[in-house]
Amino acid sequence: MPDVDAGGVRSVQRAVDLLALFDADHHSRSVRGLVDATGLPKTTVVRLVQTLEQAGLLWSRGDGQLVPGAGLLRWAELAQRTWRLPDEALRRLEELSEASRGETVHLYVRQRNARVCVARHEGTRNLRHVVRVGEEMPLWSGAASHVLLSRADRADVVAVAAAAPHEGWGELLWERARRAADDGWSASHGEREPGVSGVAAPVFDRSGRMSAAVALGGPTTRFTDEAVAEFVPPLLATARALTTLDCIGGTA
Numbered sequence: 001m002p003d004v005d006a007g008g009v010r011s012v013q014r015a016v017d018l019l020a021l022f023d024a025d026h027h028s029r030s031v032r033g034l035v036d037a038t039g040l041p042k043t044t045v046v047r048l049v050q051t052l053e054q055a056g057l058l059w060s061r062g063d064g065q066l067v068p069g070a071g072l073l074r075w076a077e078l079a080q081r082t083w084r085l086p087d088e089a090l091r092r093l094e095e096l097s098e099a100s101r102g103e104t105v106h107l108y109v110r111q112r113n114a115r116v117c118v119a120r121h122e123g124t125r126n127l128r129h130v131v132r133v134g135e136e137m138p139l140w141s142g143a144a145s146h147v148l149l150s151r152a153d154r155a156d157v158v159a160v161a162a163a164a165p166h167e168g169w170g171e172l173l174w175e176r177a178r179r180a181a182d183d184g185w186s187a188s189h190g191e192r193e194p195g196v197s198g199v200a201a202p203v204f205d206r207s208g209r210m211s212a213a214v215a216l217g218g219p220t221t222r223f224t225d226e227a228v229a230e231f232v233p234p235l236l237a238t239a240r241a242l243t244t245l246d247c248i249g250g251t252a
Helices: 002-020 031-038 042-054 072-083 087-099 143-148 154-161 169-183 225-245
Strands: 058-060 066-068 104-111 114-121 136-138 186-189 196-204 210-219
Touching: 002 031, 002 042, 031 042, 042 058, 087 104, 087 114, 087 210, 087 225, 104 143, 114 143, 136 143, 143 169, 143 186, 143 196, 143 210, 154 169, 169 186, 196 225, 210 225
Parallel strands: none
Antiparallel strands: 058 066, 104 114, 104 210, 114 136, 186 196, 196 210
């Protein structure tokens, strides 16, 4: 039985990984393309595709190309209802962008060892840092990650840091998470990508549990110490407003 369970979990993970290959840059894929992308045997890919088609999660167009299935529309609608922020919360994100002279605002939640963007207000600056809603970012880097890990224990932070391509990152990440806990906000410069900076603050739910991190992001040249000092007050005010609204993940 353990072998069957392990095989079942492995099959589910493979199916999820297969679906994840469809994105904004790859609206359709062939079976051959899926085989090449996954490295799995063709027989395994065909079996997974057939299962996903039966569940309505993939659809064959008839020209040799597969696309996301219509069955995903129901899940997409449910996700929209769950994660769509109320107008007041969206207005707060817009006001923060304006207060930061047009920087882009993102709202992140933790999902295992990643942070996922669940909302954003795109800034007005010509050069800006934009993460698509639904996109996963590594939890080992960035101001939003420091904030999301600020209530985690050391073992959890070290486990997250194990994915970083830097030696000794676990201790450094732990220090930054502790500092975020003490200060109530965090800033980062070039941790994941050189030239990109951010500043973030925590959002809580009505029970006091951290639910998200609201963050400003942009080029490091604009995130000087003086600029960050100006960004922090409106950032904290936005985080407090979102906490009061208690709207993350359909909790309102």
